[in-house]
Amino acid sequence: MPKPFVLRWGIISTGRIANCFVTDLLVDPETRNVTDVAHEVTAVGSRSVQSAENFIAEYAKGDKSIKAYGSYAGVFADPNVDAVYIATPHTLHYENALDAINAKKHVLCEKPVTSNTAELRSLLAAAKEHGVFFMEALWTRFQPLALEVKKISESGVLGVPLALQADLSVDCHLHSLPKTHRILDPALGGGALLDLGPYPLIWAILALYEHPANQGASPSNVSATMLKTPLTGVDRNTSFTVTFAERELAAQAILSCNINMTSCQPGVIIRYEQGTITIAAPIYCPKSFTVQYLEGSKVTKEETRRFEYVGNGWHFQADEVARCVRDGKSESSLWGHDKSLVEMNIFDEVRRQGNYKLPPGVEKVV
Numbered sequence: 001m002p003k004p005f006v007l008r009w010g011i012i013s014t015g016r017i018a019n020c021f022v023t024d025l026l027v028d029p030e031t032r033n034v035t036d037v038a039h040e041v042t043a044v045g046s047r048s049v050q051s052a053e054n055f056i057a058e059y060a061k062g063d064k065s066i067k068a069y070g071s072y073a074g075v076f077a078d079p080n081v082d083a084v085y086i087a088t089p090h091t092l093h094y095e096n097a098l099d100a101i102n103a104k105k106h107v108l109c110e111k112p113v114t115s116n117t118a119e120l121r122s123l124l125a126a127a128k129e130h131g132v133f134f135m136e137a138l139w140t141r142f143q144p145l146a147l148e149v150k151k152i153s154e155s156g157v158l159g160v161p162l163a164l165q166a167d168l169s170v171d172c173h174l175h176s177l178p179k180t181h182r183i184l185d186p187a188l189g190g191g192a193l194l195d196l197g198p199y200p201l202i203w204a205i206l207a208l209y210e211h212p213a214n215q216g217a218s219p220s221n222v223s224a225t226m227l228k229t230p231l232t233g234v235d236r237n238t239s240f241t242v243t244f245a246e247r248e249l250a251a252q253a254i255l256s257c258n259i260n261m262t263s264c265q266p267g268v269i270i271r272y273e274q275g276t277i278t279i280a281a282p283i284y285c286p287k288s289f290t291v292q293y294l295e296g297s298k299v300t301k302e303e304t305r306r307f308e309y310v311g312n313g314w315h316f317q318a319d320e321v322a323r324c325v326r327d328g329k330s331e332s333s334l335w336g337h338d339k340s341l342v343e344m345n346i347f348d349e350v351r352r353q354g355n356y357k358l359p360p361g362v363e364k365v366v
């Protein structure tokens, strides 16, 4: 068997999601039947070298070959790093990703990719100029369950999609959080929309935006409302509808995200002309979905599919990055630049309608 292409990763920051991502990176790809690509962590950068060292000890089994840096710049300059994974709070993604791109590193950047569309456009231009791969880490889109939902959705067995409802809610226990926590701090892009909004939206993008009948059209309308927490003024409860009606498709997504309650089941309902697909919460990493075939309101058949693998689902996006880098691609065909742009355009509009302005100077490009 030919040797797998090995992507050498540098990790930026040592917080919660960086831990999760590295733990999954170190799962043997053969456990998910992947033999063409593999991953190696070669550097970890933190604001404190002690944190980087602790991170390597705890999450990378103390591997002495991994370099610990007390800055992010050290990782960007390291010749043994091919791709950088950025896991800092939302409003830092732009400057961290730009530094990585300027150092000619491929980039996988956590969601939401930037604070706004203008920052994203600036990053895409820089990635093009430096000839590097760039992708938002919308991990859900690469999970086997999502690939299967897309296949059924576009096979035509249920007809075309008409409507979609999706919610992601997490009880963040707001009153116990310090106001400087990234969920509450407006300077870090706090609130429900930027943190949780990508997940209901990813299902709308998969089922509606990507549907062949939509022919790649951007939404024709976005309507939104926000309730803010009096603690710091960030959005606590956000609802938005996204309409796709520019081409052959005429469908609406009703989406919501909340940071003061837990999710309900099912997390996503996609309604087609002749059936429904319901996806179990949590919608960022669902483990099952059910297809109901309908004749009128009568259910004629029902099938539930369940998914299991070693690890927690963050490794599928890493495999995609490795394949794209190996193949010299500038973007993924599963979650390409156009989809991040659709997302950020929608978020800009939702924040505009919800009158949620980030503090002056937080958005680096406007």
Ligand SMILES: NC(=O)C1=CN([C@@H]2O[C@H](COP(=O)(O)OP(=O)(O)OC[C@H]3O[C@@H](n4cnc5c(N)ncnc54)[C@H](OP(=O)(O)O)[C@@H]3O)[C@@H](O)[C@H]2O)C=CC1
Pocket: 013, 014, 015, 016, 017, 018, 045, 046, 047, 048, 051, 052, 087, 088, 089, 090, 092, 110, 111, 112, 137, 139, 182, 194, 195, 284
């Ligand atoms: N895909 C997914 O499932 C998830 C994605 N995320 C995304 O990942 C990003 C990080 O979230 P999460 O890991 O939960 O956050 P954490 O607060 O746990 O970690 C963020 C890390 O960023 C670094 N950092 C740099 N500057 C700052 C600053 N001013 N304030 C706080 N931290 C700073 C710190 O690392 P250091 O000190 O080492 O430099 C810190 O540990 C967010 O954008 C979020 O949307 C989050 C959770 C799940």
Ligand SMILES: O=C1OC[C@@H](O)[C@H](O)[C@H]1O
Pocket: 170, 195, 196, 284
């Ligand atoms: O991406 C995420 O998914 C799970 C949430 O708990 C977390 O806050 C968010 O960043």
